[in-house]
Structure formats: C-alpha cells, structure tokens
Amino acid sequence: MALETKWVRYGKNQEFIGYMAKMDRVNANLPAVIVIQEIWGVDAHIQNITERFAQAGYLAFAPDLYAENGNRMEDLKEERVVEVRDFLDSLPHTVWNNPGEREQAIRELEEEKRNRVTRTFEKMFGGIQSSVYIENLLSANSFLRNECEASKGQGVASIGFCMGGALSALLACRDPELKGAAIFYGTSPSEDALKSINCPLYGFYGELDKRISDNIPAFADQMKSHGKLFEYEMYKDTHHAFFNDTRASYNVSAARDSFQKVLTFFKQVLVEE
Structure with a gap:
C-alpha cells in the first residue's frame, strides 16, 4: 500500500x-x-x-x-538553513559551540554571504522560541x-x-x-x-x-x-x-x-x- x-x-x-x-x-x-x-x-x-x-x-x-x-520566514527559508548547515559542517565540530572561533570563521566569509549566515544563524540558534x-x-x-x-x-x-x-x-x-x-x-x-x-x-x-x-x-x-x-x-x-x-x-x-x-x-x- x-x-x-x-x-x-x-x-x-x-x-x-x-x-x-x-x-x-x-x-x-x-x-x-x-x-x-x-x-x-x-x-x-x-x-x-x-x-x-x-x-x-x-x-x-x-x-x-x-x-x-504557510510560508517560510525569509531568514529561515530552506536554502538559507542549508547554507548555515553547510558552513557549520565546514568547521571542526568543537567550533560549533565556541562563539569566538565561530564568529571569526563567519567574519572570513565574503560580505553578502556573511550577512546572510549571521541573520539565519541568529534566527536558528538565538534560543528556542518555545x-x-x-x-x-x-x-x-x-x-x-x-x-x-x-x-x-x-x-x-x-x-x-x-x-x-x-x-x-x-x-x-x-x-x-x-x-x-x-x-x-x-x-x-x-x-x-x-x-x-x-x-x-x-x-x-x-x-x-x-x-x-x-x-x-x-x-x-x-x-x-x-x-x-x-x-x-x-x-x-x-x-x-x-x-x-x-x-x-x-x-x-x-x-x-x-x-x-x-x-x-x-x-x-x-x-x-
């Protein structure tokens, strides 16, 4: 079936x-x-x-x-979430929960991508909107x-x-x-x-x-x-x-x-x- x-x-x-x-x-x-x-x-x-x-x-x-x-919020659209996931996957896992190292890695991105990743990351990880x-x-x-x-x-x-x-x-x-x-x-x-x-x-x-x-x-x-x-x-x-x-x-x-x-x-x- x-x-x-x-x-x-x-x-x-x-x-x-x-x-x-x-x-x-x-x-x-x-x-x-x-x-x-x-x-x-x-x-x-x-x-x-x-x-x-x-x-x-x-x-x-x-x-x-x-x-x-019925529609994904702009900063949380599927392609934006995937972009953040791919960025995090490119880093050593120990960096994920190390704000200083993570922010340094974000600063090294080109400006437009840096802005997108920052906004989406903050939406996703800024605390569960329980x-x-x-x-x-x-x-x-x-x-x-x-x-x-x-x-x-x-x-x-x-x-x-x-x-x-x-x-x-x-x-x-x-x-x-x-x-x-x-x-x-x-x-x-x-x-x-x-x-x-x-x-x-x-x-x-x-x-x-x-x-x-x-x-x-x-x-x-x-x-x-x-x-x-x-x-x-x-x-x-x-x-x-x-x-x-x-x-x-x-x-x-x-x-x-x-x-x-x-x-x-x-x-x-x-x-x-």
Missing part, C-alpha cells in the same frame, strides 16, 4: 502548515504521531521520519515551526484530534529530535491530553514544569553528548519524585544526533534500537491503552 503525503494548513486562521503522511486508502481511526523538527526544519530527513511512522500505521504529522501563514513553537504544536494536536478526518477522535503522541526533543518534553508539560512523548537528545524541562506532565516520557540519548546526557539521571530522579513515568536509553560511545542518517554523528546500532523501542512505546500508549 502506498503512502499519501501532503502539506496541510491548520490553526484557527489556517496560519500554520505541516507535512502529513499516512497509508493510502486508510482514511479513519488512525492514532497520530506528531514529529517535531530538529533545528534544520522540516527537511528531507524529518519528512522521511514522518513517512516511517505513517508506514508503521499512524497518521504522522510534522509541523513546520519556521513557517508563517512559547511560539508550543502554541503551534498545541494547535497541531487540536487539529489532529478534532479536525483531521483520518485521526479525528484518536490519541496523539509526540516525538522530537534535538530542539524538537526539548519541545516534545515541553509539549507533554502543556498538553494534558498527550498520550506519550519521545525525546531524542533534547534538553529536559524544569522541575516546576514537569509537575504538569500527565503521560509517559521515553528518552533516547548519546553517552558522548555530555551537554545533555550528563543531566538525564537528575531529570529521571525528579520525574520519579513527582510520580511521573520516565524511561530512558543511554547509548554508549554515541554522539548527539545519532538518529540522523544525513549527519556524521549517525550511529546505525543506536538508531535501529531506538526506532524499534519507540515503535513499541507508541503501540503501548496509542493502541494498547
């Missing part, structure tokens, strides 16, 4: 847009998985992940958090539960990667109807925020991704102390973004294992509940 994929407008004033995938000729009673983008946007990789969940029998939906009224993005994601969940014919009346679970992993956890803090949230190498919510979580969380982390992974045992303790359900996998000798098969950090063993486990998780929270 083939996939049906399309871009769909949603929101009170149809102000948002997302990439939808489902199995063709299955038009009702599909539990939904909302796929939350990495910093790179709803690119070919995120679309591919969305399609994988559709092939597993879900209505899969990836909101484009960089779009306004309040804006969460309102988009809440609107997407409402659309999937109440308006989308294929998933109307069914449960919704979330999965996110990197920036999207953090947002998947925050969405669990804000959406009391969410059935479950999978977090791939995303930062954890505050202890105060997690008190509002009503669903199970499942996290997947790389041991060598110290900025994030070193904080996970403490987060697990906080979740337990507040009676919340949180399970996690810590993959040995594995870096950040291990699930992204377009990146140098891709780890096939961790990606295979985590995909199998997240499918089991979604079956438990969306199908067997």
